[in-house]
Amino acid sequence: MSPTTNRAVNLEDLRRMARRRLPGPIYDLVAGGADDEVTRADNQRAFSDYRLATRAFSKGEGSPDTSVTLFGHRLSWPVMLAPTGAARVLHRDAELAVARAARSRETGYVHGVVSGHPLTQISAVEPDPLWLQLYLSSDRDEVAAVIQQATDCDVRALVVTVDLPVIGNRERDRRHGLTVPMRPTAKTVAQCVAHPRWGFDFLRGNLPQSSPLDGRSSPFSTQRQILRSAYPVRLEDLEFIRANWDGPLLVKGILNGEDCKVAVGAGADGVIVSNHGGRQLDRAPATLDALPAVVRAADERTVVLLDGGIRRGTDVLVALASGADAVLVGRPYLYGLAAGGQAGVERAIDILRMELERAMSLMGLADLDEVDPGCLIPRPRG
Ligand SMILES: Cc1cc2nc3c(=O)[nH]c(=O)nc-3n(C[C@H](O)[C@H](O)[C@H](O)COP(=O)(O)O)c2cc1C
Numbered sequence: 001m002s003p004t005t006n007r008a009v010n011l012e013d014l015r016r017m018a019r020r021r022l023p024g025p026i027y028d029l030v031a032g033g034a035d036d037e038v039t040r041a042d043n044q045r046a047f048s049d050y051r052l053a054t055r056a057f058s059k060g061e062g063s064p065d066t067s068v069t070l071f072g073h074r075l076s077w078p079v080m081l082a083p084t085g086a087a088r089v090l091h092r093d094a095e096l097a098v099a100r101a102a103r104s105r106e107t108g109y110v111h112g113v114v115s116g117h118p119l120t121q122i123s124a125v126e127p128d129p130l131w132l133q134l135y136l137s138s139d140r141d142e143v144a145a146v147i148q149q150a151t152d153c154d155v156r157a158l159v160v161t162v163d164l165p166v167i168g169n170r171e172r173d174r175r176h177g178l179t180v181p182m183r184p185t186a187k188t189v190a191q192c193v194a195h196p197r198w199g200f201d202f203l204r205g206n207l208p209q210s211s212p213l214d215g216r217s218s219p220f221s222t223q224r225q226i227l228r229s230a231y232p233v234r235l236e237d238l239e240f241i242r243a244n245w246d247g248p249l250l251v252k253g254i255l256n257g258e259d260c261k262v263a264v265g266a267g268a269d270g271v272i273v274s275n276h277g278g279r280q281l282d283r284a285p286a287t288l289d290a291l292p293a294v295v296r297a298a299d300e301r302t303v304v305l306l307d308g309g310i311r312r313g314t315d316v317l318v319a320l321a322s323g324a325d326a327v328l329v330g331r332p333y334l335y336g337l338a339a340g341g342q343a344g345v346e347r348a349i350d351i352l353r354m355e356l357e358r359a360m361s362l363m364g365l366a367d368l369d370e371v372d373p374g375c376l377i378p379r380p381r382g
Contacts, residue, residue, distance in 0.1 A: 005340035005347040010355075011311050011332045014348055017339035018090075022198055023191040025176035025184070026089055030334050033278035034168035039286065040278025043309030046286035050318045051377040052363055060366025064357055068326055068368055070303055071157060071248040071269065073129055075326065076106040077353055078368060079316060081345075082274075082307050082328035083112030083133035083159065083252075085226060090338040092205025095122060097337060101345035102127040105353070110159055110328065113146065114225045116205075123153035133159040133252065135229035136237045143237075147244050158245055159272065162263075163253030165232035168280040180226045235266050242267030250303070253280075255290040257297030260304075270303030270325075277308055277330050288322060295323030313355025320368060321375040 008014045019027050033040030066077040081102055087094035095117045102109035109127035111119065113134045123130055132155045134146050150158060167180070177185040184192075192199055242249060251263040252272035260271050273291050275284040287308035298304050306319050307328035319327045329352070336348030365371065 005336060005344040008339070008347055008351065011335070011348060011351055014332065014335045014339055014344065014351070017344075018335035021195075022090070022338050023188075023195045025172075025178055025188045025191055026198070027338075028172035028176060029089065029178055030086055030331055030338070032170050032172035033282065034170055034280055035282035037278060037282065039275055039282050039284050042286035043275070043278055043288070044311060045309075046288035047309060047312070047315045047318050049288075049379050050321075051379055052314060052317060052321075052359070053375050053377055054362065055364035058361075058364040058366055059370070064360035064365055065367035066353070066356060066360070070129075070326060073156060075108055075129070077356065078320060078326035079310070079349075079352060079356075080108035080110055080131075080305075080326060080328045081333050082330040083110045083114075083161075084330050084334055085112050085114035085229075086334060087337060088116035088205060089202065090334060091341045091344075092201050093341055094205060094337075096125065097342040098333065098345050099125040099127045099130075101333070101336075101342045101349060104342075105346055105349040107349050114229055119149050119153045119155070123155070129156040131155060131157040131159055131250075133161055135161055135164060135231060136233050136241070137228060137231050138237075140240060143240065144244060147241065150245070150247075155247070157248035157250060157270075158241065159250045159252050160233065160238065160241060161229075161252045161276075162233040163274065163276050163280050164230055166230050167226075168276070169282070170279060235262065238263065238266040238268070248303075250305070254294055255285055255287070257293040260294045260297040260302070264299065264302050269301070270305065271298070272328065273304065273306040273308075273324070274328075275308055288319065291319070291322050291324060310352075313352055313357070313359045316352070316356050317359055317363070317371060318376065320371045321373055323373075 068075050068078040091097055095115045099109055099122045103125050108129045110131040110133050111122050132150045173179055176188045177183040248269045250270040250272055251268045252274050254260050254271040254273055263271055273287045273294050275287055287306050291306055295304055303325050305326050306324040310327050310329050316327055333345045333348045336344035
């Protein structure tokens with residue numbers, strides 16, 4: 001597939017390219033949220049409630065320094081790729097393409113356990129840093145095995161997702177029959193057949209070319225993984241991980257100060273303010289709105305990250321100025337993947353990074369240490 005993605009000037013262009021390339025139901029699988037999708041839309045909208053202060057005189061020379069340090073590890077910029085479980089329906093190289101793009105663009109990658117590719121294949125690509133997101137279960141042996149794998153594969157941090165006690169009500173998927181287990185409607189099948197380029201690519205990525213699937217899991221076992229991921233996490237589950245994992249531990253899906261304190265009390269080193277991209281509880285707060293309370297509750301040592309709705313370099317700055325140490329993106333790189341595989345993910349990263357650097361220059365910022373609440377001006381409401 002040719003990297004037409006270079007024609008995309010912003011992330012919205014990449015989304016449109018993905019929309020054209022994918023059958024409607026597959027696009028909806030990524031784009032959709034829960035119920036009325038209020039939270040999904042709010043995530044993006046919340047950023048436009050702020051304006052950014054400019055300083056006429058910069059303290060630095062040349063390009064701004066976008067680096068940040070998390071858990072003693074330097075990242076060349078404060079954006080990481082969030083864990084997502086849909087890559088294999090978007091491009092045949094799925095998470096492998098994502099990990100390769102992360103590596104080539106010096107961007108951190110949080111690989112999710114719901115994935116077509118085993119962790120060993122991903123870690124061989126050496127994204128830096130590589131974190132692993134997992135869902136918990138009451139099966140301690142299973143969780144211990146994942147922790148052991150993470151240790152063997154030089155994973156730097158574990159991310160435990162806690163906002164999926166049950167799978168959210170994603171009505172677009174239910175209408176298309178793209179539920180777990182899958183029962184695609186006749187219309188869904190027809191729409192997929194009408195996209196032969198996508199269909200051919202999907203078959204190449206998901207049919208066994210060799211046995212067993214070059215180490216990849218079958219689409220059916222991915223379905224089983226998704227089913228098993230729904231689990232109401234208890235405090236003792238978190239404490240079990242803490243007792244068995246020496247590296248940094250983050251809890252993903254925190255939306256208030258109290259939960260942040262509880263997670264840190266159970267041994268978490270960081271939290272990710274996230275509502276799963278608006279795919280779980282609709283009417284949960286936008287992550288940017290939830291962030292200040294979490295930042296207030298966190299102590300100095302606790303790393304606070306945010307995801308949800310980041311579509312512009314300026315959004316990254318608003319999140320950092322509101323107290324986040326770094327952010328993650330989900331759909332933007334998935335749209336890049338759908339539009340052009342690894343090259344598409346790289347394009348998504350390049351766009352966001354160029355926007356961040358340009359915005360920092362325009363604001364007179366030499367580095368990210370200068371980003372603080374003083375950079376924000378609430379939008380005057382008329
Ligand atoms: C298609 C899709 C699949 C996802 N799968 C997972 C997952 O397996 N584990 C997880 O913790 N979060 C998952 N997420 C949530 C993302 O990690 C992240 O919180 C969200 O995408 C951020 O919002 P954004 O898409 O607006 O950037 C998924 C999101 C999408 C869109």
